[in-house]
Structures are given as structure tokens and as C-alpha cells.
Amino acid sequence: MITGAQCRAARALVEWTREKLSGNSGVDALIIEEFERGSAFPTRMSAARCRPRLKTQAPFSLPRTATVSAFV
DSSP states (O other), X not given: OOOHHHHHHHHHHTTOOHHHHHHHHOXXXXXXXXXHHTSOOOOHHHXXXXXXXXXHXXXXXXXXXXXXXXXX
């Protein structure tokens, strides 16, 4: 599963702000921020919308197990 720290690292690698990920995924930037800080966990739908957006931009492969239940 992907963690909030991994989400933050993936954004950094593709040089995306939380706002850019939010705009590309439709997930509120506050939810992304709370997840990255470890204070909240997104719904399955939110996670399903974010992961593919980062994956298409990433110069690396996100683990297959890093799916809906864990975000991005």
C-alpha cells in the first residue's frame, strides 16, 4: 500500500503541487494534504482518481498494490 509520504514523494518527483494533483484528479487538495500528513485517509473513490494521474506522469512505477484502499 502507498503511504502519505509516498504520495508526497511521487508529487515531488513529477513536480506537481497538491493543487495540480487536485485539479487533475478531482480530489480536494485538503484531502490530499491531510492524507500526506497522516491525519486522514481518503475514500476508495478518491484514491482511485489520484493514483492514475500521478502514475502517468511518474518516471517510475507505482506498486500495483498501492491502489484504492491506500490512496494515489
